[in-house]
Amino acid sequence: MTADAGSEPGQDIALTARAHVTRRRLLTAGVGFAGLAASTTAVYAGAVEPEGLIVTRYAPAPRTWPAGQKLTITAIADLHAGGPDMQIEHVREVVDRANALHSDLIVLLGDFIAWYKFPFVRVPDPLWAAELKRLSAPLGAWAVLGNHDWWHGLPGVRGALASAGIPILENDAVLLGPPRQKFWLAGLGDQLAYPIGRGRFLGVDDLPWTMTKIKTDDPVLLLAHEPDIFPRVPARVALTLAGHTHGGQVRVPLIWPLFVPSKYGARYAYGHVIEHGRHLIVSGGLGTSTIPARLGVPPEILHITLGA
Template identity: 55%
Template sequence: MITRRILLKSLAGGVLATSALGGYAFGLEPRFRLVETRYRVNTPRVRTLLEGAGKPIRIAALADLHACEPWMPVSRIDHIVQKTNALNPDLIVLLGDFVAGLGRFRTATVPMRAWSAALGRLEAPQGIFAVLGNHDWWVNAPAVTSHLQAAGIRVLENRTVPITIAGGARFWLAGLGDQLAIPNGRGWYRGVDDMPGTLAQIGDEQSPAILLAHEPDIFPEVPDRFDLTLSGHTHGGQVHLPYFGAPIVPSRYGQRFAYGHITENNRQLIVSGGLGCSILPVRFGVPPEITVIDLG
């Protein structure tokens, strides 16, 4: 028999549990947690590349910084940079959305010169490369690009570059322009992405090619010349519930490209859970992450 006392205790326990989960989601996970999520990618072209390189190639990917106070201050960016450098990556890629994504739930923005200077302390022998995200375009894409370049970070805007590694082996790194860059005032957006122009810059058919695309929605259109596509943007939904997944994903494909390692038609996509927050400063079940990809 359920007595009034048992019922009140159950209700009180439910309230306390809800408060604890809310505090964790709004306070602890988005601001203080940081995990390393690792993937291994192997394709025929990658195997050929590694025969020349003699060792796996490590790529560290950082996505969706959304620098702002108090959720992503410079001190936290410095911590992320230190943790990334400690992984000894051969190459570091930044997948866009450096500027704040929160409007109401922030105390201040972090100046571009501050967060770009912190990112300028990233270290990788094959360099640091970036693409812009939709928020960067909506705020000031030229300024974001200028600050990244001043920090020694190369921005790939519909550009492709060869990366030469040990033994003279090489792969291609391509950066696609943002797909939601320019609002048209009616809830739709015009992209600045140029897939044919980007693809045309790849100079051979034998070397692996990696595509950086802020939004994963481009993946069904990605040619199979690309061995791997790396994306951010979704934040893994920011909230991921057991059995239900992410209730809200900023993608026209819903949960299909929300997070993780996806393989379709022999093409591979990795979607990072990202680091910061957009719309609401909440994360639950999708802690901020440094995404690590080992080729081979």
């Protein structure tokens, strides 16, 4: 395109120079703003969001859960006690908020301890166990173990939960609830218990064996640390609860599904999933692992209502 007729060469030069300066300034300002936004986001992800705490509520209606059999559940996943963002004060706050929900049942979905790629001072197991001991619900508090429990301190975690009076369900099930309102609470062994190299693992999960523990027609809840078991969960199970993924933990747009620790990517990364009439709820969890940062997935406690 040619210059406008009548415009003088000097003006063109001045305009071009001004436009060049303006573009350069804009570019510099853009880079500066992007840098500021990135550093602000990093500070938020590292120091603000992980310290938060929200309650996320679900009211699923699985067809295998009897209508009118009301049950409320509080779920605590991936506490990762001892990390920079889960010091004992934060654990205490989690327990206080969980108790304040006054649910019939409390479940803990594994990964009680923290691990990072840098040295850090761990909160001793007896300290966080003393806080979990305060969890209170009419039908009790029950746990499954997670991969970090297996990898980074299994005897300590088992001892801590025992001292807190919280039973661990490992390929086992218990019948809970009052007469005519009974249900089975089943818990699966961890699916990633033993790393065997090249990103492969040997699990201690045994779903078929777990299902043999269910002796009546009462409805079934299943606890599993990793959600990847879900495609194999039989329709007999009304609701599966899982954690592990941290909802992606740092949800950088577009690329976060690549970093979800699940062979299914984003499919079971977070929230309420219904497949072929079967229900799964995946918690975004509370603490952090590997890196002490969260973005777009604030620490959460779940409150679930069934049969309402």
